[in-house]
Amino acid sequence: MSKLNLQPVTETDRPTSHLTIGETKVGSSNIVAVTHNNRSAFFYVDPEEELVASNIRNKVKFHENVADVFGGIARGQPFQVEADVSGRDVEPCKSATLYTRDIGEERLASFLRSTNYLLHEIEEVALIDGELTHFEVLDLQPRGFPTLMVDEETEFEFVDREERDERRDRGPSQGAGPGPGGQGRGGGQGRDDEDVDIDISPEKPTVSFEEDVAGLDEVKSTAQMLLALFDPETKREVEGRYGEEFAARGGSMLLYGPPGCGKTLVSEAIAYEAANNTNIESEYGDVKFLPVKGGDILSRYPGEAERRVEAVFDRAHSIAQDGFAVLFFDEIETLIPDRSDDDLQRHERSLTNAFLQEMGTDKIEDNLLVIGATNMPFTIDPAASRRFPVQQFIPQPGDEVMSQVWHKELDSLEAANPDVEISYERLGAASAGYTPAEIADRVLGTELQRELVRSVVEDGSEPIVPDTEYLLERLDRNEPKTVRQFITSVREEVDELEGYPEMRRYVEEQADRLGIAVGGGSDVFDQLRDLGGDQAEE
Known part of the structure; x- marks a missing residue:
């Protein structure tokens, strides 16, 4: 046929x-x-x-x-x-390693043999005595075949939950082959476990709290207290005064808050602080910063994302052996979604499990600090959230901090124009609703560069005077979008922010300022306004 x-x-x-x-x-x-x-x-x-x-x-x-x-x-x-x-086209199964919680092991083994069950290295669902029964296939022998047929000679090994957790989320040991033919019809070797295509290059941190991070005094203080416990002398003194429990490092930190407000910047600044303002380098060796985007770990191949997580942690452990590593996961919510979410797919649950395994309490050594950053903490699995005992809210800056943002971004422009007066207080006050990233990227980004270059290369152009009025006029040409888009996207999730009170207050305050309903829907006009701005009025 x-x-x-x-x-x-x-x-x-x-x-x-x-x-x-x-x-x-x-x-x-x-x-x-x-x-x-x-x-x-x-x-x-x-x-x-x-x-x-x-x-x-x-x-x-x-x-x-x-x-x-x-x-x-x-x-x-x-x-x-x-x-x-x-x-006859299906290779016989010599042995299989299984985990089951729904049915007795002997009963399951008897069913599989009596039905010549076709096993795949997935979470199988079998119809046994009229009921759907789940069991996980952790390993199949021989390897290299997408499907194996159970027969009377097949041997089964059943593992308990603890061993399952150690083995289950490392990806299938074989892949479905390129097509019928080869090693048995449908055979073929899977992706090489060692061939993990993700860049895990360490960097020397160059961003500092003092020079590059405006405001965020509470965040800086939290980071300094966290790093202090990596100093053996400080740790011993805390332990002597207050006991071992209060000298425990934790080894990990979660940064959360609205987008564009400096979470990535803070993470690198923590690494810089560790390298330059503590005894960490003299105690452990060079401090390396390993930034990883959550989206870069995701893959359409089953088991590939889990292998990438394992590879990232293996690399961090390796670097930490010769010094001190700060492993930073941006968009960490993509790696540890809440497993109780009914809409979650199996491979997403597997990814959360893989990350939890790598973040086990006995897996993070003294010279490794793991930092995660997210805009959406309420989507993180609760067990994963507990792996980050230090959790710090990164707020949207107020006027004073935004003044510092302008000052930092205009440093070279001001140096080249010493006679031009710039009021950073006025610029900060006029920046209400903007994030630091919007000021840096949109207001003072490539568009401003083109305008300045054009004034030099075009004949007859007058030099631009980058004073306060000019910068305020540039600000007026733009409109803050990040906060509105963020609040609109999370407004219906405000009840899920009980565990993050600072963020809940922030969402409610910003929603009130912007006139966006929270905890439910909004009318059609509001939705059109959020999506299209002036289009709604037309």
Whole structure:
């Protein structure tokens, strides 16, 4: 029978070992080979009668977990189904390592052998005595095959939850191969565990609290107290006065707050502080800063993101052995989403588990400091949040700090124009609603550079006088967007901010200032105004 291109339909009320296609597309065998994303695997098939109004025509139905076999579903790419296969095309399973909490181990093993179960290295869902039963496949032998068939000779090893947690989220040991053929139909080796394509290059921190971070005195104080405990002498003195509990370092810190207000800057400044204003370098060695974006770790390949997390921590541990490392995760909410979220997919839960494993209490040594930054702390898994005992809110700056932001950003411009008077107090007061990033990138960014360059290269152009009035006029040409967009995006989540009182107060205050409803929806005009500004008035 020829191969059929069918559209996928994912469901949750079916076993993972079986899929459903129209009965006219099924051959004499009860097994089919399925190819998608250049990966192939085998499944048992349940034919369904194709009525005129049936929803099975030109479609294939399967449990949503099956998507992990193919590295997710690539929308727009069909699932290629070949029905002209048999059990002889599937490699026998010599052994399998499983974890189950829903059913007795002997009962599950008996069921798998008696049904010649088709195993994939995913969370399988089996229909046993009329009930859907979940179990996890942690390892399959022989490796290199996307599907193995259980028989009477298959040996099973069952692990407890603790060992499962140590093994489960390191990704499949084999991948679905490039297509039928090769090592058994659908075979092929998976991605190399050591071939992790993420840049983990250490940097020497150059951003300082004193020169580069305006305001944030409370944040600076918290960072200094945290770093002080890495000084053995200070640690011993705290321990002698107040006991071991209050001398515990924690080893990690979470920075949270609205976007564009300096979380990344603060993280590098903490590394700089460790290198230059403490005894850390004399005690441990050179301080290195390892910045990692959460989005760079994500991958469409099953298990790849987990391997990247492991690689990042391995690199940090390696660097820390020869000195002191500050490992910084930006957008950390993408790596540790709340596992209780019903909309979360299995691979997202796996990523959270992988991160939790690396952040275990016995995994972070004395010379490694882990910092995470997020705009959305309420989306973080509670267990992951507890891995960061020091949590610091990074607020949107007020007038005084914004004055300092202007002063820092205009340092070279002022030096080149010593006779031009600039009122930083007026600029700071006029910056209400802006974030430091908006001032640096939009008001004083490339557009200003082009205007200054144009005044030099165009004939007849008068030199620009970058005084207060000129800068205020530039400010008036722009409009603060970051805070409005952020408050609009989180307004319905304000009840989830109970654990972050400072941020909850901030969201409510900004929403009130901007006239945005929180804790519920807004009317159509508000939504149009938020999305399109002046378009709503038209």
